[in-house]
């Protein structure tokens with residue numbers, strides 16, 4: 180088993196319109212653990228079973244959306260190598276000093292063809308949670324508070340030129356394509372799912388005319404039953420649900436799409452299969468695009484393609 | 489609890505709206521249509537309307553969709569306004585645009 184290079188999605192920085200409301204949602208309803216606040220007023224969270232200090236970073240702003248999406252790499256040497264590879268590919272990179280994000284080492288940031296700011300980093304402080312490391316119990320009070328996902332899992336981003344995005348992620352960052360949806364012509368991709376691990380996806384993109392848009396950040400739950408529990412908690416808290424509980428054809432995850440109090444979509448999901456890099460990607464044709472996204476309804480809701488932040 | 493009447497200029501349809509619900513909530517709760525529904529939280533912009541007459545309470549909404557000048561001209565996101573009088577509104581937001589195509593990608597990104 181060799182998981183090397185880019186390890187996983189490590190952090191996402193999300194803009195919120197009202198920090199107080201956002202903190203109630205992310206902290207109490209979603210049930211993430213607040214791990215810090217910085218001098219810019221950003222608030223940091225992690226999910227209960229994550230080992231690093233933070234994964235979701237909120238910033239109050241006058242518009243919703245995503246500031247950047249970061250991947251953790253296996254070592255500082257890999258960070259240097261990938262920085263050089265990204266530059267050689269033709270993308271300018273910026274080094275953001277260690278400590279700019281709490282407990283986070285140097286980050287290398289660049290913009291990809293879809294207009295998103297992507298970051299790589301090698302170091303993040305450990306979650307301060309000894310009870311999860313020494314003789315760890317299978318669950319604890321934090322794993323039961325609110326929706327309480329296991330981890331921040333992946334993102335779906337919207338923007339133009341997704342074939343260029345795929346080329347970059349595959350040929351520079353070492354990802355592989357796990358699934359795709361094709362348009363009527365049977366060639367042009369509407370959407371791509373990419374993995375750097377053996378999850379069915381670590382990041383995904385949908386073709387969209389406007390660059391740098393967020394469709395959702397996603398959080399992993401343990402079971403379909405927890406997905407139903409999440410839906411109950413959402414309704415009890417008047418959370419705006421977009422779709423679900425249902426199943427995605429793509430990745431086979433059981434899912435709910437809903438919106439945070441600033442209109443940023445998030446997903447809580449369970450399941451999906453394991454992949455390997457030597458597998459051929461799964462392809463969904465235009466005729467079955469509905470089932471690809473919502474397996475039971477077999478049709479898209481208009482919001483899937485058009486409601487983004 | 490006061491009830492206000494919201495009139496849509498395009499269709500002449502009216503909607504009763506109490507002073508605890510946003511315009512979008514009032515519409516959705518009655519199973520009515522007319523304003524596109526997206527995030528319901530002021531972020532995505534699909535529920536944009538212009539208030540031509542009347543007053544409402546406004547909650548924070550994304551500047552990406554309602555610029556300051558627009559706000560003073562009555563533009564708003566229906567999921568972030570609560571009518572405080574009878575209103576006359578026109579629907580600006582749209583859903584159901586064509587899918588993005590590679591050609592469109594290039595046009596919009598200026599390549």
Ligand code: FES
Pocket residue numbers: 442524525526527528529530531532533534535536565566567568
């Ligand atoms: S529905 Fe998204 S801004 Fe109103």
Ligand SMILES: [Fe+2]
Pocket residue numbers: 333334335395397446
């Ligand atoms: Fe997802």
